[in-house]
Amino acid sequence: MSRAALLVLADGRFPAGGHAHSGGAEPAVKAGRIRDAADLAEFCRGRLHTAGLTSAALAAAAAAGLDPLALDEAADARTPSPALRATARKLGRQMMRAARATWPSAELDALAAARPRGAHQPIVLGLAARAAGLGPEDAAHCVAYEVVSGPATAVVRLLSLDPFDATAVLARLAPELDAVARRAALAAAEAVVEGLDALPAASAPLLDVMAEAHAAWPVRLFAS
Amino acid sequence: MGAGAARGMGGLTLGAPGVRATARIVATPEGLPVLEGEGPLALRRTRARGPYHRVTVVGAMSAPLGGDRIAVEAEVRDGARLDVDSAAATIALPGRDGGRAHYDVRLTVGEGAELRWLPEQLISAHGSDLAMRTRIDLAAGARLVFREEQVLGRHGEAPGTLATRLTVHRAGRPLLDQELAYGPGAPGGWDGGAVLGGHRAAGQLLVVGPEFSERPAETGLLGESAVLTPLAGPGFLVTAVAPDARLLRRTLDDVLHAHLATR
Numbered sequence: 404m405s406r407a408a409l410l411v412l413a414d415g416r417f418p419a420g421g422h423a424h425s426g427g428a429e430p431a432v433k434a435g436r437i438r439d440a441a442d443l444a445e446f447c448r449g450r451l452h453t454a455g456l457t458s459a460a461l462a463a464a465a466a467a468g469l470d471p472l473a474l475d476e477a478a479d480a481r482t483p484s485p486a487l488r489a490t491a492r493k494l495g496r497q498m499m500r501a502a503r504a505t506w507p508s509a510e511l512d513a514l515a516a517a518r519p520r521g522a523h524q525p526i527v528l529g530l531a532a533r534a535a536g537l538g539p540e541d542a543a544h545c546v547a548y549e550v551v552s553g554p555a556t557a558v559v560r561l562l563s564l565d566p567f568d569a570t571a572v573l574a575r576l577a578p579e580l581d582a583v584a585r586r587a588a589l590a591a592a593e594a595v596v597e598g599l600d601a602l603p604a605a606s607a608p609l610l611d612v613m614a615e616a617h618a619a620w621p622v623r624l625f626a627s
Numbered sequence: 628m629g630a631g632a633a634r635g636m637g638g639l640t641l642g643a644p645g646v647r648a649t650a651r652i653v654a655t656p657e658g659l660p661v662l663e664g665e666g667p668l669a670l671r672r673t674r675a676r677g678p679y680h681r682v683t684v685v686g687a688m689s690a691p692l693g694g695d696r697i698a699v700e701a702e703v704r705d706g707a708r709l710d711v712d713s714a715a716a717t718i719a720l721p722g723r724d725g726g727r728a729h730y731d732v733r734l735t736v737g738e739g740a741e742l743r744w745l746p747e748q749l750i751s752a753h754g755s756d757l758a759m760r761t762r763i764d765l766a767a768g769a770r771l772v773f774r775e776e777q778v779l780g781r782h783g784e785a786p787g788t789l790a791t792r793l794t795v796h797r798a799g800r801p802l803l804d805q806e807l808a809y810g811p812g813a814p815g816g817w818d819g820g821a822v823l824g825g826h827r828a829a830g831q832l833l834v835v836g837p838e839f840s841e842r843p844a845e846t847g848l849l850g851e852s853a854v855l856t857p858l859a860g861p862g863f864l865v866t867a868v869a870p871d872a873r874l875l876r877r878t879l880d881d882v883l884h885a886h887l888a889t890r
Contacts, residue, residue, distance in 0.1 A: 427821060434851070436820030449816025452808075479859035480801035483866065485846060488859060579815065600794060604804035607822040608829055611866045612854045615846055 408535040411505070412528070413545045415556070419524075420497035421549060424490065425557030425625035426450060430613035432561045440568040443558050447551040447576060451583055453607035455550035457481050458525040459587035460594075460602045462546045463539035465529025467591045469599070471514045471522060477599045478523035484611040486618035488523075490627040496521030502531035510534065543587035547580045557625055645694030645722060652701040654680050654709040654740075661702075668697060679710040684746065693722015693756055698731040701744075705737035705766070713746040716778075719787055721754035727788075732761040736769035745883075748776040748828075748872050755787030756812055760794075767798040768837050771862070772886065774879060776830035778872045779809055779823075786827070788812030793831065802860040803833065826852065826868035828875040834886055835862035853878045 411417065428446065431437045437446050461478050465471055482488045499521065503511050510530050514522055521527075525546050532542035555569040586603070593601040617623060648666030652659065659680050664670040673683040684699070703709045719728060736742045751757065765771055775793065779786030788810035795803040807829065809817050817823060834844075839861035847855040853867035865882050869875035 431820045434820075434824075436824050442820055445816050445819030446821045447816070448814075449819040449821035452814035452816055453822060456814075457806075477801050477804070480795075480804045483803060483805070483856050483858055483864045484854070485856055599801070600804070604792065604794070604806045606805045606807060608807070608866050608868045609824050609852070610821050611856065612848075612852055612868070615854045615856060616848055619848070 405536055409537055409541050409545070412532060412535060412537070413548055415552060417501060419501045420494055421553060422556070423625060424494070424553055424627045425561070426550065426553035427610045427613055427617075427627070428554035428557040429561060429623060429625045430617040431609075432558065434613065436609070437558060437562070439562075440564060440572055443555060443564065443569065444572045444575065447554055447572060448579065449607060450554065450610065451547060451551050451576065451579060453605040454610060455547050456583050456587060456603050456605045458550060459543035459546040459583055460590045461523065462525040462529035462532070462542040463588045463591035464594050464599070464602060465526045466532045466537065466539040466542035467595060468533070469591070469594060471510070471526050471530060472517055473599060474526045475518060475522045477602060478526060481604045481606070482523070483606075484614045486614045486627070487611065490614075491523040491525075492518075492521035493626075494521075494524035495527045498524050498527040498531065502527060502534065506531055506534035508534035538588075539591050540584055540588035543584040543591075544580070547583045547587070551576055551580070561624065645692060645696065645724075645726070645728065647696045649698040649700060650684070652682055652699075652709070652711070654701070654703045654707040656704075656706045666697070668699065676710060679708040679741075679743070681710040681712070684711065684713040692720050693728050694724050694726040695722065695728045696731075697729070698733065700733045701742065702735045703737060703740040703742045703769075706739045707737070708741045710743045711745070716747040716750050718750045718752055718781070719755040719757035719789065720752050721756075721787070725756075727756040727758055730757060730759045732759070734761070734763045736763070736765045736771055738766040738768045740766070741770035743772040745772065745774050748778045748876075749789070750778045750781060751787040751789040751810060752781055753784045753787055755789075757787070757789055759789070759791040761792065763793075763795045765795065765797040765802070765835060769797070769835070770837075771833065771835040772883070773833040774830065774883070776828065776872065776875055776879070777807070777809070779827045786810040793833075795833065795835070797835065797860055800860075802835065802862065803858060803864065805831065823868055824852075826870055828869045828872045830865075830867050830869075830875045830879055832865040832867075832879045832882055833862065835860075837861055839863065849878050849882070855882060
């Protein structure tokens with residue numbers, strides 16, 4: 404694998420539109436569920452082990468070569484919130500555009516043709532990782548990191564939280580990020596043998612509730 | 628003494644590490660050809676509501692202990708209607724050996740058949756460790772009303788460890804897959820602002836039916852901590868958290884009664 408390719412794909416400046424999303428942090432701040440760095444850490448930890456694990460495993464499975472259309476269906480089943488399904492597909496479409504320009508591949512072309520309105524983002528990311536010569540655990544790492552870096556960056560703006568504190572939250576989560584990425588890659592390897600039900604489906608009730616509330620706001624800083 | 632002999636003596640298969648028991652229900656339009664409790668799982672045919680056969684899970688089911696493996700299987704064959712409830716809440720308790728208990732529910736609903744699965748709450752007592760797995764296979768033309776509620780700790784008590792997974796397939800394709808994990812043995816962050824936010828009751832109400840293919844349910848916020856969402860397939864899910872079991876039930880009941888009134 405190319406370590407540099409992993410950095411390019413995981414970079415927050417990779418032009419795939421992620422910066423416009425707070426990962427549920429904006430409604431959580433409004434509801435008073437994130438007020439300081441400690442709340443942010445618990446929020447990120449909870450998101451990492453639920454939606455993060457589930458998304459990381461989908462990405463790992465796509466990177467491992469499992470059928471992206473079947474994975475897209477599995478992602479829908481793991482996303483009961485229509486607002487979050489719409490967000491995942493929108494981000495998937497943007498990731499697709501960036502990935503096809505960066506690491507052109509027939510597999511990306513085929514998925515783009517089959518899902519013109521966008522596939523779930525982690526699946527596109529998994530295929531992009533594959534096209535970049537990266538492995539399933541690399542793809543899982545990218546997703547797991549993005550799942551916590553999104554809210555951390557957003558909370559700096561939403562709460563005027565000290566960016567050093569927000570980065571310290573991410574740094575302290577590093578061992579758990581590694582563990583989630585490893586678990587996601589193992590689950591993907593299991594799914595190759597046992598089918599897609601072997602992929603995790605960890606979910607977070609409040610993320611689903613808040614995503615729908617947030618989507619109905621007339622004015623918001625972040626798209627999700 | 629072999630497992631067969633133990634079963635012959637009263638339906639229990641005893642032995643390390645815990646109780647193993649499976650209860651089975653089969654419903655057809657004509658009746659309930661199979662209604663078999665086992666061990667702590669007792670099944671009673673109760674007063675039917677309209678065209679529905681009704682079965683109540685009673686009594687001693689209210690205690691999966693650490694190390695136990697209990698299961699309930701229900702098959703609702705083509706055209707049959709079955710209503711299943713329970714007489715009391717199920718309480719997960721710590722086991723003798725501190726091991727994890729397993730509770731599996733396997734439900735199959737055929738063409739033109741309907742299952743209403745509306746048990747009482749699952750209460751995770753302090754020190755307990757339970758993994759609950761529900762697998763539902765629906766025919767394309769099946770209908771389902773399914774509720775599950777988790778309460779973390781008895782009144783004023785710290786919760787045990789609870790992991791649940793609900794996997795639903797319709798016509799062989801995935802429709803819904805949700806895993807929840809709470810308590811001291813769960814991964815971190817379960818009580819933070821993304822997952823429970825300090826709430827002590829969580830529940831889901833799932834409604835599936837072919838009518839939602841043409842007319843999907845509309846998204847609806849149900850107060851501050853619950854939402855009704857249309858699935859990608861023909862059905863909707865209510866996801867709710869609440870401070871306690873009573874408030875949770877009130878939220879789910881509002882939607883349940885509104886849905887049942889349309890049927």
